[in-house]
Amino acid sequence: MALPLSGLRIVDLSRAIAGPSGSQILGDLGAEIIKIEPPEGDGNRRVAGPGHKGENFYFMAYNRNKKSVLLDLGAPLGRQAFYDLVKISDVVYDNFRAGVLGRLKADYESLKKINPKIISCSITGWGNSGPMSHRPSLDINILGQTGFLSITGTPGGPPTKPGEAIGDVVTGMYAVIGVLAALNRRHTTGEGCKVDLSMLESVMAIMNYSFTYYFCSGIVPKAMGSQHLGLIPYGVYKTKDGYLTLGTSWPRVARVIDAEWMIEDPRFKEMADRLEHRQEFNEILEERLSHANTEDWLNLFETEDIIAGPIKTIDQVVEDPQVQHQKIILKLDHPLGGQVRLIGCPLKMDGITPENYIAAPLLGQHTEEVLGKLLGYSAEKIASIKKEQDERTEERKSHVVKRR
Numbered sequence: 001m002a003l004p005l006s007g008l009r010i011v012d013l014s015r016a017i018a019g020p021s022g023s024q025i026l027g028d029l030g031a032e033i034i035k036i037e038p039p040e041g042d043g044n045r046r047v048a049g050p051g052h053k054g055e056n057f058y059f060m061a062y063n064r065n066k067k068s069v070l071l072d073l074g075a076p077l078g079r080q081a082f083y084d085l086v087k088i089s090d091v092v093y094d095n096f097r098a099g100v101l102g103r104l105k106a107d108y109e110s111l112k113k114i115n116p117k118i119i120s121c122s123i124t125g126w127g128n129s130g131p132m133s134h135r136p137s138l139d140i141n142i143l144g145q146t147g148f149l150s151i152t153g154t155p156g157g158p159p160t161k162p163g164e165a166i167g168d169v170v171t172g173m174y175a176v177i178g179v180l181a182a183l184n185r186r187h188t189t190g191e192g193c194k195v196d197l198s199m200l201e202s203v204m205a206i207m208n209y210s211f212t213y214y215f216c217s218g219i220v221p222k223a224m225g226s227q228h229l230g231l232i233p234y235g236v237y238k239t240k241d242g243y244l245t246l247g248t249s250w251p252r253v254a255r256v257i258d259a260e261w262m263i264e265d266p267r268f269k270e271m272a273d274r275l276e277h278r279q280e281f282n283e284i285l286e287e288r289l290s291h292a293n294t295e296d297w298l299n300l301f302e303t304e305d306i307i308a309g310p311i312k313t314i315d316q317v318v319e320d321p322q323v324q325h326q327k328i329i330l331k332l333d334h335p336l337g338g339q340v341r342l343i344g345c346p347l348k349m350d351g352i353t354p355e356n357y358i359a360a361p362l363l364g365q366h367t368e369e370v371l372g373k374l375l376g377y378s379a380e381k382i383a384s385i386k387k388e389q390d391e392r393t394e395e396r397k398s399h400v401v402k403r404r
Contacts, residue, residue, distance in 0.1 A: 001350050001351040002030070002351060003029060003030025003351045003352060003356060004029045004030055004349055004351065004352070005026060005029040005030040005031040006030040006031075007030075008026070008030070008031040008032065008090050008091070008183070009031070009032045009034065009088065009089040009090050009091075010023060010026055010027075010031050010032065010033050010034065010089065010090065010091040010092075010093055010179075011034050011036060011082070011085050011086060011089045011091070011092045011093065012033050012034060012035045012036065012066065012093045012094075013036050013073075013092065013093065013094035013095075013096070013106065014093055014094050014095040014123070015037075015042040015043055015044065015095065016042070016043060016044055016095065016168070017044070017062055017139070017165050017168035017169065017172070018095050018123050018139075018167070018168040018169075018171045018172055018175075018199060019093065019094065019095030019123055019172065019175070020035075020042070020044070020062040020063055020172070021062045021168060021169050021172035021173075022093075022123075022171070022172030022173060022174075022175035022176045022179075023035070023066065023093050023172075023175075024062050024063060024064055024065060024066070024172075025172070025173070025176045025345060026176060026179065027064065027065030027066055028064070028065055028344070028345035028347070028352065028357070029345070029347070029349075029352070030351070030352075030356070031091075032067070033065060033066040033067065034066075034067050034069055034085060034089070034366075034370055035063065035066040035067060035068050035069065035361070036069055036071050036073070036082065036085075037068055037069070037070055037071075037363060037364065038070070038071075038072060038073075039070055039072055039389050039390070039392075039393045040393070041363045041364075042059060042063070044056065044058045044059040044062070044063075045058075045059045045363060047059070052334055052336070052338065052340045053334065053336040053337065053338065054336070055334070055336065055360070055362070059360055060340060060342065060359065060360040061342065061343075061360075062360075063360035063361065064330075064332070064342060064357055064358065064359060064360055065356075065357055065358055066360065066361055067361060067365070067366035067369070067370060068361035068362065068363055068364055068365045068366055068367070069364065069366055069367045069370045069371070070363070070364035070367050070386075070389065071367075071385070071389075072388070072389040072392055072393075073104045073106060074104065074392065075385075075388045075389060075392050076388070077381075077384060077385045077388050078385060078388065078389060079104075079105065081371060081375065081377070081385060082106070083114050084375050085370075085374075085375065086111055086114050086115050086118060087114055087115050088374070088375075089115070089118065090117075090118070090119060090183070091118070091119045091120075091121060091179055091182075091183075092106070092111055092118060092119070092120050092121070093121045093175070093179070094106070094120075094121070094122055094123070095122075095123035095124070096122070096124070097124060097125065097134070097135075097136060097137075098124050098126070098127070098128045098129070098133040098134060099133075099134065101122065107120070108120035108122070108194040112192055115192070116191075116192060117186060117190070117191070117192045118192045119179065119182040119183065119186065119192050119193060119194075119195065120192075120193075120194045120195065121175055121178055121179050121182070121194075121195040121197075122194065122195065122196055122197075123171055123172075123175055123197055123198070123199070124137075124196075124197075124198050124199070125137025125138075125141070125142060125198060125199050125200065126198055126199075126200050127198040127200060127201070128196055128198075137199060139165040139166070139167040139168045139199075140161060142167040142199045142200060142203055143161065143162070143166065143167050143203065144159070145200065146167075146200060146203040146204050146207065147207065147210070148162075148166070148167070148203055148207060149161065150221075150222065150223065151207075151210055151221050151222060151223055151224070152223060153223040153225070154223060154225045155222065155223055155224060155225060156223075157223065159223070160223070166203070166206075167199050167202070167203045168199070170202050170203065170205075170206050171197065171198075171199045171202040171203070174197055174202045174205070175195070175197060178195035178197060179195060181195075182195050209229070209230075210229070213229055213230070226245075227278070227282075230271075230275070231248050231271070232248070232250075232271065232274045232275055232278060232281060232282075233246050233247070233248065233249075233250060233253060233274075233281070233282075233285060234246065234247055234248055236311065237282070237285060237286050237289055238286050238289065238290065239289045239290065239292065239293060239294045239297055240289070240290050240291065240292055240293050240294075241293040241294055242293070242294045242311070243294065243311050244289075244294050244297060244298060244308055244309065244310060244311065245308060245309045245310075245311060246301075246306075246307070246308050247306075247307030247308065248307070249301075249304075249305075249306040249307050249308075250271075250274075251263040252304050252305075252306055253285075253301075253306060255304075256297075256300050256301060256304055256306065257285070257288040257289065258288065259284065259285075259288050262281075262284065267280060267281070268281055294310060295310075298310060327344075327354070328343055328344050328346060329341055329342075329343060329344070330342045330343070330344040330354050330357055331354075332354070332357055332358065332359040333358075333359065334359045335359065335361070335362055335365060336362070340359050342359070344357065367382070367386075368382055371385070
């Protein structure tokens with residue numbers, strides 16, 4: 001059975017995480033992703049850490065189901081090869097800083113002259129215009145600028161970075177939505193278009209209830225640890241031997257913890273009352289939970305259909321029976337031999353199976369395949385492109401040495 005996006009070809013210029021995390025989803029869904037890398041490769045290939053036979057974990061995490069082609073877009077032959085790919089592709093996808101595409105002559109205005117039906121999806125940190133558009137960006141800067149870090153962490157403590165690159169990944173997801181919407185529009189109108197999104201706006205979009213809380217009350221939300229602005233009980237609570245998560249299942253929780261008197265107590269009767277007396281409520285709740293171990297409480301809560309759960313470490317999650325049942329952990333053959341384990345696509349649809357997945361490519365692994373078979377370039381022309389790139393690489397290295 002054909003994958004949902006079979007027949008779609010995307011030229012992917014993106015690097016790091018914000019771009020590749022999104023194009024990986026499109027590849028998982030069946031699109032042919034041709035990842036154009038400069039001679040030195042995507043910078044994520046050089047992040048320190050573990051890997052597989054010299055291939056970096058960071059790059060492997062976000063570049064499954066892609067073909068790697070080495071092209072220097074600043075070189076005449078490399079740029080022409082890129083344009084030839086644009087002619088036979090559906091989407092050009094990037095996450096360059098504002099203005100870079102124009103300098104590379106890869107902006108939408110240039111590309112639609114080559115292929116009027118092309119869709120250009122462009123991710124920036126701050127937007128394509130405005131007072132900050134020229135600045136570089138990383139996930140951590142975006143999280144700080146949007147206020148995300150101001151509401152993350154413990155009350156009174158320092159701002160805390162989330163464990164994952166939330167800003168990058170959510171922007172990649174919005175990019176996927178934008179590409180799919182643009183494809184549907186083209187299906188209806190026959191016209192290509194530009195999809196423009198920023199990490200700044202993407203992160204603010206997922207902070208919707210924090211901003212709306214402020215708009216409605218004038219009160220600036222602050223870090224609350226695991227607590228919730230408008231719900232209680234909700235969060236992480238300490239037990240006799242550890243912690244558990246607890247959702248809003250009041251007043252059943254009160255009965256399970258043997259504190260039924262709290263149900264009619266004026267301080268705790270309604271949600272607004274409990275929020276007003278948050279500290280007292282949580283202190284009483286944790287005092288009751290301290291009488292038994294986490295597992296014992298979870299068994300009792302499950303019996304009463306109360307929303308609760310453990311806090312697992314990564315190694316425990318991998319062994320979790322539900323996780324294994326869902327088959328979200330992939331084992332893929334690697335081009336250098338052996339297998340790598342990765343987290344797969346969470347979408348369940350006909351045709352999407354682990355058998356359709358390939359591991360992240362080696363640097364330039366598919367250059368000859370794409371240029372030769374897809375574009376019909378001769379071996380001599382491909383060799384000329386490589387020679388041109390090598391010469392420009394050596395030239396850049398010499399400039400670096402001179403500056404030192």
